Amino acid sequence: MSPHRTPANAGVQPLVRPRAFLGWLGSGVRRSTLAVGVALLLATPATAKLTALEQRMAAAVQAEQDRTLALLERMVNQNSGSLNPGGVEAVARIVRAELEPLGFTVRWVPLPQTGRAGHLVATRKGRPGAKRLLLIGHLDTVFEPDSPFQRWTREGDRGHGPGAADNKGGVAVMLAALRAMQTARTLRGANIEVVLTGDEEDPGAPLELARRDLIAAGKRADAALDFEGLAQENGRDMGSIARRSVTDWTLTVTARSGHSSGVFSSGGYGANYELARILDAFRRELPEPKLTYNVGLIAGGSEVKADAGKIRTEASGKTNIIAGQAFARGDLRALSPEQIARATARMQAIVASSLPGTKASIAFEAGYPPMAPTPGNEALLARLNTVNADLGLPAMAPLDPAKRGAGDISFVAADVDGLVGLGPASSGDHTPAERVDISSIARQATRAAILMSRLARERR
Numbered sequence: 001m002s003p004h005r006t007p008a009n010a011g012v013q014p015l016v017r018p019r020a021f022l023g024w025l026g027s028g029v030r031r032s033t034l035a036v037g038v039a040l041l042l043a044t045p046a047t048a049k050l051t052a053l054e055q056r057m058a059a060a061v062q063a064e065q066d067r068t069l070a071l072l073e074r075m076v077n078q079n080s081g082s083l084n085p086g087g088v089e090a091v092a093r094i095v096r097a098e099l100e101p102l103g104f105t106v107r108w109v110p111l112p113q114t115g116r117a118g119h120l121v122a123t124r125k126g127r128p129g130a131k132r133l134l135l136i137g138h139l140d141t142v143f144e145p146d147s148p149f150q151r152w153t154r155e156g157d158r159g160h161g162p163g164a165a166d167n168k169g170g171v172a173v174m175l176a177a178l179r180a181m182q183t184a185r186t187l188r189g190a191n192i193e194v195v196l197t198g199d200e201e202d203p204g205a206p207l208e209l210a211r212r213d214l215i216a217a218g219k220r221a222d223a224a225l226d227f228e229g230l231a232q233e234n235g236r237d238m239g240s241i242a243r244r245s246v247t248d249w250t251l252t253v254t255a256r257s258g259h260s261s262g263v264f265s266s267g268g269y270g271a272n273y274e275l276a277r278i279l280d281a282f283r284r285e286l287p288e289p290k291l292t293y294n295v296g297l298i299a300g301g302s303e304v305k306a307d308a309g310k311i312r313t314e315a316s317g318k319t320n321i322i323a324g325q326a327f328a329r330g331d332l333r334a335l336s337p338e339q340i341a342r343a344t345a346r347m348q349a350i351v352a353s354s355l356p357g358t359k360a361s362i363a364f365e366a367g368y369p370p371m372a373p374t375p376g377n378e379a380l381l382a383r384l385n386t387v388n389a390d391l392g393l394p395a396m397a398p399l400d401p402a403k404r405g406a407g408d409i410s411f412v413a414a415d416v417d418g419l420v421g422l423g424p425a426s427s428g429d430h431t432p433a434e435r436v437d438i439s440s441i442a443r444q445a446t447r448a449a450i451l452m453s454r455l456a457r458e459r460r
């Protein structure tokens, strides 16, 4: 899923102060890369408060930029539409080859029963008693093999391609950060589990099975970091500590039918007036901050039929017949389990106060759970902002969760503190205009490597 964003971030932001960078000039990094890195860094204010190892990670990310982009290009050029299991598994093989040399035990969890490929789960055992980190991303894209959009092209500081940001760009950031940790030896002793789902864009069913391994990993972890896209507002990087839930609802109305002359009296109100009453009451009586409830489809008449997927209906009726059936579907997006409970109870009560001659019922179907902006999530963003301060970067303010869609981290949000948006900045996600902001890859990988290194050495 893609984050909301306003016009892309301008320019390359400095990562390390020059003295820190120049301090380890002798450690064997290619000269051409260094020249570029130093040129970028000369304008940097000397505000960094990084340790020597952290400086080393920042420099390692810069030094490996070409390698990271080559890896991203390979992942993008391998189609992995959610409905293309072979392609999703091929991307998993590329990632496996990256993680195993870093000391991860990599498992492929096939899930053909769900109609999707499966997930990659990788674990790296570190010091007993040290904090356990869960890194979340996904292997699939919305672009299936029949899409004309299949290849990576570089356009200056932009990379154009299917999944260039969502989420192959995020996986590239994650791997760049882990490699930097390996270089600085901060990966040693770290307890890290990586879960890359193969069906984030179009989850398999049943959902309990499709998200079983992710939920289990969440229960083992002390902090979850989701490498989906970096949200930006007015060119500033934003932090994401909350995402709203998605619950689908289906409203079914039946009514006494009859000659239209009897409507409002002996004939009752009919299904269509009852449907209209309910939807209008939703609109007037439910509003509260961060809650939305959309009506996506309605139909009513003498007879209403819906297809198996409940996305198409067929209604028939006449002007002189009181409608006997009506149907509506929509969704509900909320920020916390309490808000979902409150809204659904209110909807049930509205549905139950039927007009004469009518009867209605509403069914809810839970999709993504909410990720509430908990104090634990706020504390993680505060940690990230300490990293930003030490890097000489501006603090990241929390993004309005109404501006971001649902995502996989929501499935672990009830069990572990989490932070979203550790991937790169981009534009045009889910469309053939998807472009990743290349300079944000190194910035995000550096932030992630330092944050993960700091968290990983703490006790649980």
Ligand SMILES: [Zn+2]
Pocket (backbone or CB within 6 Å): 001, 002, 166, 201, 429, 430
């Ligand atoms: Zn997406």
